[in-house]
Amino acid sequence: MNVQVLGGLTSNFGELWDTSPRSLVRETCYQLFKNTSLPKSKIDAVLVANMLSSSLGNQDHLGAFFAEELGLNVPAVKVEAACASGGMAVHLAVLSILSGQYKNVLVVGVEKMTDYKPELVNKALMGAGSEGEREAGATFSSLYALMATKYMAEYKTKEEELAQVAVKNHYHASLSSHAQFKNQITIDAVLKSPMIATPLKILDCSPISDGAAALILSSDNKNSKVSIVASQSGSDSLSLSQRENLTSLKAAVISSRNAYKQAGITPEDIDVAEVHDCFTIAEIIAMEDLGFFKKGEAAKNIFAKKTWLGFGRPVVNTSGGLKAAGHPVGATGVKQVVEIFHQLNQTAGKKQVRNARIGLTHNVGGSGGTCVIHILKRN
């Protein structure tokens, strides 16, 4: 599979009161064009990942909207798969390059969430769930709390073990220049933070964020050190009530299995991974769905720092993950690939994983209705 990553960049993530989706995308992409030395006239298509601009901002048609902003008269389209919109945009960009029709594709994910009242954002986010979940008054915190409760009962997991995921991701974010939360936190701080949906406290949850992330993918490997070697996706029921199992996401299991096969590798080959830790329990489940740890063993391994920078392999969420880097929905899946690109390109700065050669991204929509997996390799 000849799909090269020519470059990747994220804006700062956070509460960006002084900016708009337009300027987030413009500034991120122009900086990227500069970094990659690719004249923008070489871009053949633009894929935009976004979830909430339609319901919150009344702005659809974001493909042409941002293509115009960037001065690109090329095919442009918006892709939406809830919180996996970014991963899906990368997936379709990969396929469009493999088709031979496009050579250089810009993928840009963006979300501006803090301009809207929390109740509006909550309502809009529940667009990723099923009608029944919305009618029952569920939120994503409560849905992941159900998964956490089941998981903890099944595998005797302690709240401290969940908390450690957040502690790790804040530690990693403290090494990043783009993260929303660069403060380190303690297990005690997580345990004492306000309860959102038992057993998840506010410090078990990813935040509401603004941000953009952009990538240029290409079939031209002249100047690239990093390739995408697998791009896979899967879907599952939107509603938790329809799942066979609450402690595993079927879409993640299937798509990661297919991705390992496509790349010709095993989970043991992964040096670094960005996974979808919208809640701490989600990262624990991801570790097992991806085959990094046996069922029921992820929490204690994370607690023992097996996935921390400088301690073990794979190192997970060096960006700070959704938890601490922030979760601007449409940008998240793109940012994951940007982070792995920089890890394999050896340009990850203070959070660099030594000799990282193979990396994986795991991007989830809703409570697991969609999962997109990418595997990247240093050339």
Added chain:
Amino acid sequence: MNVQVLGGLTSNFGELWDTSPRSLVRETCYQLFKNTSLPKSKIDAVLVANMLSSSLGNQDHLGAFFAEELGLNVPAVKVEAACASGGMAVHLAVLSILSGQYKNVLVVGVEKMTDYKPELVNKALMGAGSEGEREAGATFSSLYALMATKYMAEYKTKEEELAQVAVKNHYHASLSSHAQFKNQITIDAVLKSPMIATPLKILDCSPISDGAAALILSSDNKNSKVSIVASQSGSDSLSLSQRENLTSLKAAVISSRNAYKQAGITPEDIDVAEVHDCFTIAEIIAMEDLGFFKKGEAAKNIFAKKTWLGFGRPVVNTSGGLKAAGHPVGATGVKQVVEIFHQLNQTAGKKQVRNARIGLTHNVGGSGGTCVIHILKRN
């Protein structure tokens, strides 16, 4: 380019008060699986085209949503490009098949518009336009009215000539079993109908509609009589105020030129075309952008019945077009390809164009910010 159309189907279009997006998609797709004799287990991916479910219905994540409804645990994603969402979903399906990763792809477009108050629908539809247009209180009727006014002044076009587009499309729809308006109308009726935005009367405008359309595309040509031989798209500024020209859509000119080149044909080779007649003026402009008539000559040629079934070539909008078949936004671009498939497959019923061998679809987003062109050929 080996992309075959295995089958295509539309639901009835219209004011479908007794159905939901779920049942529209379920019934359309299950009938399609039956017609194509393709077991649904052979479907590798689902692309959903929709614009308004997010802003009007609070339901996002439609890829997984409909994949679940159809019992398909496969990669699934929603694609949005305003009124060109359907064409864009077909475009990405074509590329995903050409990539070699997917063999059989289901494309389904759907929109349910009549459940919502007209003012909400109008507001949501303006999501396809620019912020400036929304702030100025523009509607798509008023934007196309500006284009009509400019066109009519430039080329001395009469209101009767615009009206004839609607008369033709109602005539074609009268031969269809799925169209929203099967009644024939007269030029006089159009001229006497209420003014919406001068010079466009209500019978110059496409309606608000519910409906679904589905296609199965495949790299397997065992049972197929129809191929897609070109799939191209282009973008332009969202706002009319940024255009060089109000009487032509640049995105349509560029993408159709690229499509003819990709297919190795000229406009003269097209036997039948489905074009984006959201307003009568849009079909006139499309005829020229697509190279069917010289600049300024489309209106009188349509008036002289050159694009009517049984009179000339290419026959345009045998489905009834958006005007008379209806315009359920996400479904429209998919329906266009379904109609051309049936024309080339010789299964278009009473509206069959004799010996149709090559057909084209022209799907526009907003006032021309996006255009998607497909060319299909009888094998």
